Amino acid sequence: MSVHFLHPRVFKINVGFMLNAGPGTTHDSTFDFPxxxxxxxxxxxxxxxxxxxxxxxxxxLVQAELHAGLDVECMRCLDPVQxxxxxxxxxxxxxxxxxxxxxxxxxxxxxxxAPLLREEILIQNDERVxxxxxxxxxxxxxxxxxxxxxxxxxxxxxxxxxxALRQLLRDQQQ
Numbered sequence: 001m002s003v004h005f006l007h008p009r010v011f012k013i014n015v016g017f018m019l020n021a022g023p024g025t026t027h028d029s030t031f032d033f034p035x036x037x038x039x040x041x042x043x044x045x046x047x048x049x050x051x052x053x054x055x056x057x058x059x060x061l062v063q064a065e066l067h068a069g070l071d072v073e074c075m076r077c078l079d080p081v082q083x084x085x086x087x088x089x090x091x092x093x094x095x096x097x098x099x100x101x102x103x104x105x106x107x108x109x110x111x112x113x114a115p116l117l118r119e120e121i122l123i124q125n126d127e128r129v130x131x132x133x134x135x136x137x138x139x140x141x142x143x144x145x146x147x148x149x150x151x152x153x154x155x156x157x158x159x160x161x162x163x164a165l166r167q168l169l170r171d172q173q174q
Contacts, residue, residue, distance in 0.1 A: 016109035018055045025055040039118045045069030059094040059105055068121060072129050076137030077145050087124045091116055
């Protein structure tokens with residue numbers, strides 16, 4: 001079964017009408033995208049939420065409160081996990097190169113939100129995602145998923161330099 005993602009061009013928005021209207025102009029819209037590819041390395045199960053674009057004297061201010069679904073891997077067992085994330089965006093797309101900004105509006109007045117979305121999603125993505133709180137992870141010896149199977153591998157004794165700390169921990173637990 002192949003998954004058909006929406007192309008990242010859905011994030012390219014022509015804002016020429018806002019530039020011509022002048023400062024104070026706003027445009028509200030709502031994202032409701034199923035299975036959208038933000039970039040070559042980032043695909044979302046969905047992206048939803050209100051987006052407001054406001055014309056300022058420096059450029060176009062983009063504000064959004066978005067919800068996204070992202071497939072990630074459990075950090076212990078590598079099983080797939082769907083991460084539901086919520087994040088806010090407030091970023092200026094400057095029209096003047098002399099204005100210090102992270103993003104600039106292209107000369108053709110097309111605002112490309114894909115790089116900003118990719119950046120925000122990667123920043124918000126917590127790499128410490130677990131499939132469940134009590135995930136047992138993978139066996140370091142044979143590699144089986146300890147959530148589904150048990151193995152006969154011996155528990156690793158660990159670094160002998162930490163033996164005193166391990167004993168202290170055992171004493172505290174008793």
